[in-house]
Amino acid sequence: MTSPIVALSGAATDAGLRRTLNEDAFVSVPPVFLVADGMGGHDRGEVASATAIAEFAGLAGRESLTIEDVREALRRARTQVDGLSIGTEAGAGTTLTGVVVADVAGEGYWLALNLGDSRTYRLAGGRLEQISVDHSVVQELMDRGELTPEDAARDRRRNVITRALGAGSDADADFWMLPAAQGDRILVCSDGLPSELPAERIRTILSVESHPQAAATRLVHEAVLHGGRDNITAIVVDAIAVARRGAAAPGGEDPGIDSDTLPREPVGGLR
Structure with a gap:
């Protein structure tokens, strides 16, 4: 069986200039490309992020995953991360x-x-x-029109998040299904990257660096040079070939549906 998306990826991470501990963790092995950022204000954030990623690393090597596979891994990760908080004053937590x-x-x-x-x-x-x-709190304020993106970047509440794995949160994840197209480039990153680099600079680096490893390394390096106030992790994933009905994934002309004709689809009723 051929993977529905033949992917090439690269990843880089750095503790940054202000922290001695890197609380980020990641997995970048097909078909799984995920970043977790341990919550710095809670006990054992680095353990929480590594614990969450470990549950998904066990899925690496498969051709593809289903929403049920992902939900079950999330359930296991939440149980494991919640267990880290037993007997502690502050709960362990992580983004994903x-x-x-x-x-x-x-x-x-x-x-x-x-x-x-x-x-x-x-x-x-x-x-x-x-x-x-x-x-996050600032995203909710922007959604309500109470805060502009410019003000949000300077707001003291910008690091306060409203959902997590662990840390007392039982909120579910958001899911999206996006039709892939050959040439797609996916970036997965911890918040230490966009906190240092504007979106246009991120777009430029992703556009000019042809290999995903070079792109990931440069993104992290430039984020460190621009301040490195937090841990920084980046995964860059390229869709080398994409399966379409009636066509094998590894190449040739793509007779299938153009991804631009299909809307982004929520899964399971979640946004």
Whole structure:
């Protein structure tokens, strides 16, 4: 069986300039590309992020995953992370974001998920789109029109998140199903990256660096040079070939559906 998305990825991480401990964790092995950012204000954030990623790392090596696979891994991760808080004054917690490869009726899809304020983007046709929606106080204020994006970048509440794995949160993740297209470039990152680099600079680096490892390394390096106030992790994933009904994934002309003709679809009633 051939994977519905043949992917090439690269990843980089750095503790930054102000922290001695890197509380980020990640997995970047097909079909799983996820970043977790341990919550710095809680006990054992680095353990929480590593624990969450470990539950998904066990899915690496498969051709694709289903929404049920992802939900079950999330359930196990939540149980494990919640267990870290037993007997402690402050709860361990972590964000989690990224994509997994999914097969929908023989076609390649990105199944994106998010809890917290780490981010998942897609670069396609030269346009950088943020797929995930931050679970944060400032995002909620922006959604209500009470805060502008410019003010949000300076707001002292910008690091206060409203959903997480652990840390007393039982909120579910957001999920999206996105039809993949050959040439898609996915960026999964902890909030330390967009906190230092504006979206246009991120888009430029993703556009000019041809190899995903070079792109991930440069993104993290530039974020450190621009301040490095937090841990920084980036995964860059390229769709080398995408399966379409009646066509094998590894190449040739794509006779299938153009991804631009299909809307972003919520899964299971979640945004």
